[in-house]
Amino acid sequence: MNYLIFGMGAIGTYIGGSLKLSGERVFYLERAEVARRFNQQPLVVEIDGKEQPFVPDMLSDSLEAILERYTVDVAVVAVKSFDTPAVASLLKPYCNQVSAVLSLQNGVENEEILAEFVGNERVLAGTLTSAVAKKETGRVVLEKKRGVGIAGDRPLSRKIVESFNRAGLNAKLFPNAGEMKWSKLITNLLANASSAILDLTPAEIFSHPKLFKIETEQVREAVRVMSKLNYRVIDLPGTPVRLLSLLFHSIPEEIARRVAGKTLAAGRGGKMPSFHVDLYRGHRPLEVDYLNGAVVRFGERLGVATPVNLFLNEALLSIAERPLETNIYRKNPDRLIAVLSERVRLFS
Incomplete structure (x- = not known):
């Protein structure tokens, strides 16, 4: 061919x-x-x-x-x-x-x-x-x-x-092309935008209870959008996406955090997620609006609330477009959690 x-x-x-x-x-x-x-x-x-x-x-x-x-x-x-x-x-x-x-x-x-x-x-x-x-x-x-x-x-x-x-x-x-592409999207979301915004490794994000909650909710929002589209989460070659989805839906949080740290974070080795790499190498634009932003656009079209994806998308786009804002959340998860809490009732 x-x-x-x-x-x-x-x-x-x-x-x-x-x-x-x-x-x-x-x-x-x-x-x-x-x-x-x-x-x-x-x-x-x-x-x-x-x-x-x-x-x-x-x-x-x-x-x-x-x-x-x-x-x-x-x-x-x-x-x-x-x-x-x-x-x-x-x-x-x-x-x-x-x-x-x-x-x-x-x-x-x-x-x-x-x-x-x-x-x-x-x-x-x-x-x-x-x-x-x-x-x-x-x-x-x-x-x-x-x-x-x-x-x-x-x-x-x-x-x-x-x-x-x-x-x-x-x-x-x-x-089913839609199920395939959306299932891959779920894997692209995890610890990607948050890693770039906070300048933290996936392991650091997954080990922090409130940051893990943010990761959990962005995945749940994406899955709810998929459900509205009548798409199932499916496994991809070498990638058990259904098990990954269950990790953020059906497993007790403390156990899920431990598993995520050992499997998802450890599986990356020392490599940082793509948004972090692009942001700190000065590559522009970033693809975040085509991942988190896509969840938001489809959610608006289908009547599914996606506030966590919206926040992560807006925050990272703002940082990418205004280099002086890079330090606004850098190494400061408490500040990010506080700002997000003003917009989303996520933490009890």
Whole structure:
């Protein structure tokens, strides 16, 4: 199969590299300066401690140039959610030359945006649960292999899964795209916004009773929105999301905190969540409005109250947009709890 990858970030490099190393054709669309640099050197995927260099069949800053030379079976969108409209508008004039557009992005709104530009019949939902880190542009490391979910409601779905599995990506078909994407969203919420706002590790957050309560409530809000959408929480490749949901719904809080500290936090190793990494490296914008913010937007549409997600979204967006506010809650959970308590009756 012929794959066009939008983005040489962690996901794009890992997916594209794995596919190329398995014998598929892979083309990358990137910024001009990146395309010039990497036309002179291979990209690298590190798996199980072994670096595996690969050379894409084409790396260009021109979509037209790629499509003049090759047909494309699948365009893989592996950019941050805030870049989705730009990718969609690039694809629009050429949509009849691309059989399927696969979104492997976090969030639950990207597919809808892509469909507005290229047609719903071409858009395919996907999700990556494997942990991949970007060492630098063009070099990534697979930290923990879990897998890939692919919605099974499009003509190419099964063929893509077979192709991904030949590449060792552990892909699985899911009959309900919404359940798959929302279940992944739950995993993205945990200790993500709060870690960036407070500059605390997930372990510190989960061990603090009131901060754990905040984490619990943001997950419960998301699950209530899912319920209104008639979506179930489902397990994803290598990720027991149903058990995770039960942790925040049915298990006594003290036990749940202990389990969260040992499993969720310990499972990250020393790696901080993505919002924390982006905030303190100065990357802007942040994706929080496409995760916590999405819970809020769907909640408003469906009549589900989501005050904790609203607070976390607004607080982190404000900090990201105004660097002088970075210290407003930094290492100060009591202040965050006090401000949130003025808006939400969460603590007895």
